[in-house]
Amino acid sequence: MSDTSHSLVPLAETPPRFASWRNPWLWVVLAVLSLAVWQGLETRSRLGHTQQELARRLAENDKVVNENRALVSKVMEQAAELQRKYGALEGRLAEIQGQADALRAWYQEAAVSRDDVLLAEVEQAVNNAVQQLQLSGNVQGAILALESADARLARLNHPQFLVLRRTLARDLERLRATPFVDVPGMNLRLENVILSVDKLPLAMDLTVRPKAVAREAADTPGASWWSILLQEGWNELKALVRIQRFDRQEAVLLSPDQQLMLRENIKLRLLNARLALLSREQWVFKNELKAAHAWLERYFQLEEKSVQAAMAALKQLAATEIIVEAPSLNDSLAALRSIKASREKR
Incomplete structure (x- = not known):
């Protein structure tokens, strides 16, 4: 029985230290560990690269932020400068507006005074025409004075003077129809x-x-005696005949x-x-x-x-008549007084 039991033992047995390497699970574990190590190394490498990229991008972002900060600072300075200039422009605009108001007021006052001066000149011209007619009957002088007054009114061309111009035109027509004395x-x-x-x-x-x-x-030098005698005889002969007019005194x-x-x-x-x-x-x-x-x-x-x-x-x-019946200029004077009265009421 002992011999039978000994015959069942393998002839050559594997040593125990190499028997574990033959285990497939060992290789699986080693493969997993190797994969894990490689994965860890790859992940660490990728993480390092990512960190570098992140650091580079952060550096770029910091640069951009600094640039933006400088730009914002510059923009703020420009905005402050613009605000200051805007305030100066507002002050200048207010000053210009004040000057414009003053100029407008002055222009209105000047326009009023110019109209008053014009009316004074027109009134003087009409009065001159009246004096020409009343004192010397100078119709042509009166016509020239009224034409001068109408020309002054025509330069302004104000509607308020149309009535006066129509009246002056009627008086001018009457004066031109007056007989002319040269x-x-x-x-x-x-x-x-x-x-x-x-x-x-x-x-x-x-x-x-x-x-x-x-x-x-x-007394003529060189005259002959017979010519002198003949002339004296002729004069005596003419003296015998005398022609006298009785329609006038001697x-x-x-x-x-x-x-x-x-x-x-x-x-x-x-x-x-x-x-x-x-x-x-x-x-x-x-x-x-x-x-x-x-x-x-x-x-x-x-x-x-x-x-x-x-x-x-x-x-x-x-035989020439030097005095002619000239028309009066009362209508023109009345129109002038009416305009002056309406302006004084204002």
């Missing part, structure tokens, strides 16, 4: 007659002329002083007529011209063309 032309004709008075021949020159001619012929012989006085008196009469013409004094104008005409007719040679022209001019001037 005072400058009449004055010029009088001046020409005054200048010609010293050259007009006197009637007495016809009486003394034959003797003077005979004396001139006798020519008055005047001394040189009297001749000078006569001519000066005629010029004085014509100067008085000239002043009467300018002042529209019809009666004085006609009387002075008639007196000067009568003296020309009495003392001067009526056959001479210069005397005839002077007398014709005086006669025509004396």
Whole structure:
């Protein structure tokens, strides 16, 4: 029985220390441990890399934060600067607004005062026209004064002055329809007659002329005795025949002083007529011209063309009416007073 039991024992047995390596679970555990170690190392490596990336990103974030902080600080400084400038602009705007209000008030006051000055100028022009008509009857002067007043009103073109302008236009139409007296032309004709008075021949020159001619012929150097005798005989023959006008007095012989006085008196009469013409004094104008005409007719040679022209001019001037019925300007004055009264009520 012992031999049978010994025959059942294996011939070669594995040592106990190597028997455990043959266990498959050992290899499984080793594989799991190796995987776990490798996984731990990989995780640690990844964690380290992640930490580095996180540290880099944190550093970048810190840089960005610092930059943003600097930018915010700069923006805040700019905002403060803008706020300061805005406050200065508000102050400047308030100052400009105050100046604009003051300028607007000044402009309104200036506009009112300018209108007042304009109305004063228009009133002066209308009063000047009234004086031209009342004192001297100068229609043309009155027309010029009213046209000047209307031109001043036209420059402003304010609706409040339309009524006044219509009234001035009506008065201007009435003045233009008034008969025209050519005072400058009449004055010029009088001046020409005054200048010609010293050259007009006197009637007495016809009486003394034959003797003077005979004396001139006798005093002529180189004249023959027979020509002098013939001239004297002819003069004596003409003296036998005398033609005398009975529609006028005999020519008055005047001394040189009297001749000078006569001519000066005629010029004085014509100067008085000239002043009467300018002042529209019809009666004085006609009387002075008639007196000067009568003296020309009495003392001067009526056959001479210069005397005839002077007398014709005086006669025509004396027949001219220098006073015309001019229309009044009461409507324009009333319109002016109405505008001034309405402005004073304001």
